[in-house]
Amino acid sequence: MARHRNSRSKNFGLGNNAEYATKVALRAHFGEGHYQTVKTHIERSRLFYDWLHEEHQVRDIRELTNSLFSEYALYLKTLLDEEEISVATATNRISSINVVLQIMREDQKVRIDNISDVLGEKRCYIRRSIPDGMDSLQVQELHKKLISTGFTRSAAIVVLARSTGMRLRECILADLPRLTRESVTGRINIQDGCKGGRSGAFAPRWISVTDEIIYALDYARQVSPAGSRNLLAPDETYIKFIRREVNPSRPLMKLHSVKGFHELRAAFACDRYKELVGIPAPVFPRPEKTDSQDQETVRAARQIISRELGHERLEVTNAYVGSERR
Numbered sequence: 001m002a003r004h005r006n007s008r009s010k011n012f013g014l015g016n017n018a019e020y021a022t023k024v025a026l027r028a029h030f031g032e033g034h035y036q037t038v039k040t041h042i043e044r045s046r047l048f049y050d051w052l053h054e055e056h057q058v059r060d061i062r063e064l065t066n067s068l069f070s071e072y073a074l075y076l077k078t079l080l081d082e083e084e085i086s087v088a089t090a091t092n093r094i095s096s097i098n099v100v101l102q103i104m105r106e107d108q109k110v111r112i113d114n115i116s117d118v119l120g121e122k123r124c125y126i127r128r129s130i131p132d133g134m135d136s137l138q139v140q141e142l143h144k145k146l147i148s149t150g151f152t153r154s155a156a157i158v159v160l161a162r163s164t165g166m167r168l169r170e171c172i173l174a175d176l177p178r179l180t181r182e183s184v185t186g187r188i189n190i191q192d193g194c195k196g197g198r199s200g201a202f203a204p205r206w207i208s209v210t211d212e213i214i215y216a217l218d219y220a221r222q223v224s225p226a227g228s229r230n231l232l233a234p235d236e237t238y239i240k241f242i243r244r245e246v247n248p249s250r251p252l253m254k255l256h257s258v259k260g261f262h263e264l265r266a267a268f269a270c271d272r273y274k275e276l277v278g279i280p281a282p283v284f285p286r287p288e289k290t291d292s293q294d295q296e297t298v299r300a301a302r303q304i305i306s307r308e309l310g311h312e313r314l315e316v317t318n319a320y321v322g323s324e325r326r
Contacts, residue, residue, distance in 0.1 A: 005106065010060045012104055018049045018061055025104045044096035048072060055128045061101075066110050069097065073118045074125040078319045082262045083169050091115050126318045127283050131266035132258040133162055136212075139264070142256040146249060153231045153241075154249035156220040161261045163212035165268035165309050166190055168261045172231045172241065176221045183209045183217060190310065192230070205310055269305050269320035276301035283322030298324060 006013030015021035022045050026038045051072055052058045076090040098111045112118055133139050139162050146155035160171040173192040182188045190205040225233035232241055258264065273281040277297055280286050302317045309320065
């Protein structure tokens, strides 16, 4: 591979497209063997390149820095916290990038060594791209398509996540009869499936009811299995449901330009930001600065959004709406 590599050319001279360049580098390194290993590294690196382009408009691997790589790790940590991916998946994605970069760069200057430490950090990811699912018509089309293809319960999760900001687990385990009763009062309290035991009266998480929430609850109750109060059948485990219903529906979501359920949660947060502050969330194009009065309003709004999303720390909202500090 050394004779083909050129540090002065895009992607080290291995190809104009990062994914193709990675394929060339890996095949040259591993030779004719290790087909599955090469395939796996390429698939994982493609996800990284998609993120790199979407968040930072970077298409040249030479421009990748430790700072950008660490930010990607924080993004994976966010998905991990939302239970969109497993610890093994997050670890393997970072590990593959370590391998790819070492082969392509021919050094180890850009890498993450202590992967478990990075995934356990308290730092928060800062969103830089507009969430998928901001367009209500787009979400409606996805909802209908999931129904027509037999993923009725995934369709329920989509509208619940978009209208309430609930996590994937919370959508699945929500006590639908209770939430329906509460909706009559104009507010619902998210209790079931919450992280860290934050539930019930010990951590009230009230969400104002909208027409979208009314529809989401009504539809979810329609597709809730007989004898169940949530989206799981009485004899069905959470893991089995994820494997049989949720994971098979993900490709269809991506075809409708929604990368995952977490994106719908972020879209909810951006809507709430605009409602509370009166201007679009920082992740959208907007004036660079706000005055002190606006900053107080922003802080109060972020406290509300953080509470509605089920978080305790204010800075966590950066992962959903972006940051005012650019």
